[in-house]
Amino acid sequence: MDFMDLFIKKRIRAVQKGDQNAYADLVDLYKDKIYRLCYRMLGNQHEAEDAAQEAFIRAYVHINTYNPDMKFSTWLYRIATNLTIDRLRKRKPDVYLDEEVNGTDGLTMQAQLPSREASPEEAVESLELQETVQRAIERLPEKYRSVIVLKYIEDLSLQEISDILGLPVGTVKTRLHRGREALRKQLGHL
Amino acid sequence: MKCPNEMISLMHHYLDGDLRPEEEQRLKEHLRSCAACAAHFHELKKTVAFLQYAAHLTAPPAFTTKVMKMMPKEKKSARLRRWMHGHPLLTAASLFVLLTVGSFASSWGENGAFSVSADEHVIIRDHTVIVPKGETVKGDIVVRNGSIRIEGTVDGNVTVIHGKKYMASAGQVTGEIEEINQVFEWIWYNIKEKVNHALQSLE
Missing domain, CATH: 1.10.10.10 (Winged helix-like DNA-binding domain superfamily/Winged helix DNA-binding domain)
Incomplete structure (x- = not known):
């Protein structure tokens, strides 16, 4: 086990014992990865930041269900992936691009949009x-x-x-x- | 010419890095001779490069601070649960003490019946145990739900639970005298007894 793994394990144990501040180190360590995942999944910065924050809060609340046999990053990614998929499913279905737009006689949305x-x-x-x-x-x-x-x-x-x-x-x-x-x-x- | 799907599949296995050397050789040979597949392969590799290029992205500023501000306030119950999770042995011990105390406390209300542990040399009248003048009771006396009047001598401890003790001027007790009229005293008494028993059985 390298130094980083040891550091992460110690931080997790501290959080599990109730040390909220120890969690800030974990957030700092994984924020870019989790934000990036959320942004690429959701495609907008505001929603991505919101989802990434929620992922970290969820992980904190359920920290005692974290199984140390798994990499902490794997667990975080799982939470964030599930969360973004949930959000995608809850979105209103996208307007189909080739749907006809009312009152434009056969002109599709595709044609109205700039290329x-x-x-x-x-x-x-x-x-x-x-x-x-x-x-x-x-x-x-x-x-x-x-x-x-x-x-x-x-x-x-x-x-x-x-x-x-x-x-x-x-x-x-x-x-x-x-x-x-x-x-x-x-x-x-x- | 329509190339077999197998070639496309080989391209993807190549990109996943799990192509055997002979398969890789077959793919390379095919790509040399087939322009359509070569173009397909080139497009796939370009796509991967574009994706990897998109990987550079960092979280917005003050992200960690914002998360820490959103953290739920620790509830007492949560803290207790966390603590219990971290200290299974202490949790078990506390639970044991709690249950033991609880069972003693509940037995306090029971056993409303009068009882006395000594029957020789004593007179029992209306829930009162009398140690008559001139008599000597050897050993401890425990009276439950009754009182004791000591006119003679008790060669040991006297414990009165849920009752009173009366000492005549001539009465004599060589050991300790104890009256137990409160639940907590009862619990304490029980614990002492249990510990004494435990110690005795150890000896």
Whole structure:
């Protein structure tokens, strides 16, 4: 066990014994990872911050159910992933882009929107690219989205993703393949 | 030419890093000869690179402070539960004491019947035990729900539970005299007795 693991274990024990301040160290350590996950899952900063905060509060409240055999980060990721999936499901269903808009005689919403498709030159510019990638992630169904985000945004191993989602590694791979294919169709031409 | 789905599958296994060397060789050979698959593979790798590029993102400022401000105030019960979780042995011990005390306390109300532990050399009249003048009772006397009047001698301790003791001027007790009329005294008495028993059985 390296120094960091030991530090984390000690902090968790302190929190379990009622030391609230020890929790600040854990939040500091994982805030970027958890916020990033929430942002990529939800696609908006305000909601992402709210969800990340809620994930940390939930973890604190249930700290005594944390099983030390599991990595603390795995447990946190699990809480945050479940939370963001819950939020996605509670959202009002998105207006379908190719639905007809009332009173516009056959004109679809797609046609009314300014083209979202960025040209390759534009997309290479950093913010633009970030946006484009984010929109592509958001178009993924949630079960592919969580696997893609955990793999490529959080850089986790397939085994860790399987632990977080409670799915067999084989299922994680299948979802990853399908998610990558779906993204390729949107991003591959850039 | 429509390439087999197997090639696409191999590409994904390659990206997951679990392609056997001979499979990797087969994929590479295929990509050299098939422009469509080569383009597909290139797009997949680009997609992955874009995703990895999007990974750079940090939490907004003061995130930790905000979380700490939102933390629930520790409820007493929560703290107790946390404490109990952290100290199973002490919890068990406290529970034992609580239950023991509880059982003594409840037995305080029971046993309303009069009883006395000595029957030789004593006279019993209207829930009062009398040690007559000139008599000597050897050993301890415990009177429950009654009183004791000592005119003679008791060679031991006298304990009166739920009652009174009266000492005549000539009366004599060699040991301790104790009156127990309160629940807590009763509990204390029981604990002392139990401990004494335990110590005696140890010896």
